Amino acid sequence: MATQGRHAHEANEGGHGSLPEYAIGFALSIILTLIPLLVVLNGWMTGMPALLVILITAVLQFAVQLLFFMHLREEKGPRYNLMALILGIVVVVTVVAGSIWIMVHNKMY
Amino acid sequence: MTHSANHTNELVHEDGHHDLEELRKFGFWLFLITDCILFSVLFATFVVLREGTAGGPGPKDIIEMPGVIAETFILLTSSFTSGLAVLSLNKGSRQGLIGWLAVTILLGACFIGLEMSELLALISEGHTIRTSAFLSGFFTLVATHGLHVSVGFFWILAIILQLSRHGITPVTTRKVQITSLYWHFLDAVWIFVFSVVYLMGVM
Missing domain, CATH: 1.20.5 (Single alpha-helices involved in coiled-coils or other helix-helix interfaces)
Known part of the structure; x- marks a missing residue:
């Protein structure tokens, strides 16, 4: 517990983040890039459904950047x-x- | 509980200095928001002018996906390594910090190189910013993002030099955190360039 508290303190002081957090964000970003890419290049969907997949994955990935990389959650x-x-x-x-x-x-x- | 007690002490000891650095970071955050608005105008222009090819090439004729996919994953990875740089900063490791920042801007340089060669190839084929409304919107949007990445490259390079001279100080710490935010922001903007310009262009 004590170690955890110290880590939390360091994180808050020094600009936030931890390795697992960045790694999860990176993995999610790769997945969210691959989904629309495969959908479009393989022609799995066309027209409006494809457009929606592209927009939704883009917005989700924007949220991943904000939450996992830019630490929007940790603001006090x-x-x-x-x-x-x-x-x-x-x-x-x-x-x-x-x-x-x-x-x-x-x-x- | 320990954590909040420590934090209160820290604020008392540092006597407002801590708050000033926070305020500077908030100021930079406001700049990023206004930069978002700048890009939104360029995106709106691009989308509205998308059909206006004036007899010139359309999106499907000019987009080479392999290069664009490489650019996307390079920038994504550099966003991650810029995060690893901040982790090294938190640990107080100057070597690690400088190393990861160097990796980040090297990836940034690869991105700029690929993008430049893509745009120069288009220009050499006679498809310039003057060809059509579509290409005006395309070149303005893509090149504005590329310009931002180039600025980030030289900015982080300057901070690497400052770190090697002065080490990790409150000032260099704030500068690293701000450039890291800037770099993540550039990746976030690229997600939309990739989606709206390239994926919607070839679908």
């Missing part, structure tokens, strides 16, 4: 990092989805 106190990230995601989704939505309905040519 008021979670300003998380709040800033959520604001950023709102802006990103608005810009991308909004642009696509407007331009799809704007095919005048």
